[in-house]
Amino acid sequence: MTIPIDKEPDDFASHFWGAIEDCHFCKKSTKWWHENTNNPVCPDCSKKHKVSELPDHGQLIRANKRKRNKTIELLKHGIN
Numbered sequence: 001m002t003i004p005i006d007k008e009p010d011d012f013a014s015h016f017w018g019a020i021e022d023c024h025f026c027k028k029s030t031k032w033w034h035e036n037t038n039n040p041v042c043p044d045c046s047k048k049h050k051v052s053e054l055p056d057h058g059q060l061i062r063a064n065k066r067k068r069n070k071t072i073e074l075l076k077h078g079i080n
């Protein structure tokens with residue numbers, strides 16, 4: 001495996017975004033992601049490709065993470 005990928009967690013992601021996206025390389029539906037660049041990559045393609053082949057959506061994911069953390073905080077403490 002040349003691109004390290006993580007499975008999108010079913011619970012949180014599916015509620016807010018829908019977990020299934022198309023693989024960046026083969027366009028097959030996948031629940032697997034390369035976290036740092038925020039790209040969907042299926043397990044087959046992760047073995048055949050390198051991280052440097054992915055567009056870097058790092059800034060976007062960092063912004064999304066901030067949003068996500070904020071949402072989690074709101075859910076934890078209640079929105080009053």
Ligand SMILES: [Zn+2]
Binds near residue numbers: 025027
């Ligand atoms: Zn693929």
